[in-house]
Amino acid sequence: MENKPFALLIKDHETVKDLIERLLQTSASAKRQRREMLATLKAELELHEKLEEQLLYPPLEHRKATRDLTLEAYEEHHVVDMLLDELESLDFDDQAWKAKLTVLQENLEHHIAEEEQGLFPKAEKTLSAKQLEHIEKELAEAKKR
Numbered sequence: 001m002e003n004k005p006f007a008l009l010i011k012d013h014e015t016v017k018d019l020i021e022r023l024l025q026t027s028a029s030a031k032r033q034r035r036e037m038l039a040t041l042k043a044e045l046e047l048h049e050k051l052e053e054q055l056l057y058p059p060l061e062h063r064k065a066t067r068d069l070t071l072e073a074y075e076e077h078h079v080v081d082m083l084l085d086e087l088e089s090l091d092f093d094d095q096a097w098k099a100k101l102t103v104l105q106e107n108l109e110h111h112i113a114e115e116e117q118g119l120f121p122k123a124e125k126t127l128s129a130k131q132l133e134h135i136e137k138e139l140a141e142a143k144k145r
């Protein structure tokens with residue numbers, strides 16, 4: 001698994017999916033818990049998006065095979081960020097809170113599936129071994145920090 005390209009990003013995806021799943025199980029009265037878990041989720045997602053947008057998407061944006069999916073991925077990150085902001089400013093016991101979180105989950109699952117089944121395999125074929133190695137190395141170093 002560790003040798004698989006983008007294994008670190010895929011691991012992030014699992015972490016994030018798991019966090020959302022647990023967050024969906026909280027009750028409306030657990031406001032403090034929701035606030036804390038949402039802050040963790042936001043920090044995870046922000047770092048993950050930043051790494052993808054800095055290291056992976058730029059070389060993919062300029063190749064025909066990956067261009068459309070990459071442009072779409074930027075927009076999907078944007079939607080996720082908007083939903084996170086809205087979840088933060090909404091009252092944690094508002095009845096719309098869980099509904100909004102469910103929409104975030106659905107959006108993320110779509111985005112993750114498109115990356116893991118579409119963009120990542122295409123990137124593996126399109127980028128040179130050297131580029132892939134460089135991306136993996138930078139990701140691993142950024143993760144350590």
Ligand SMILES: [Fe+2]
Nearest residue numbers: 049052111115
């Ligand atoms: Fe992503």
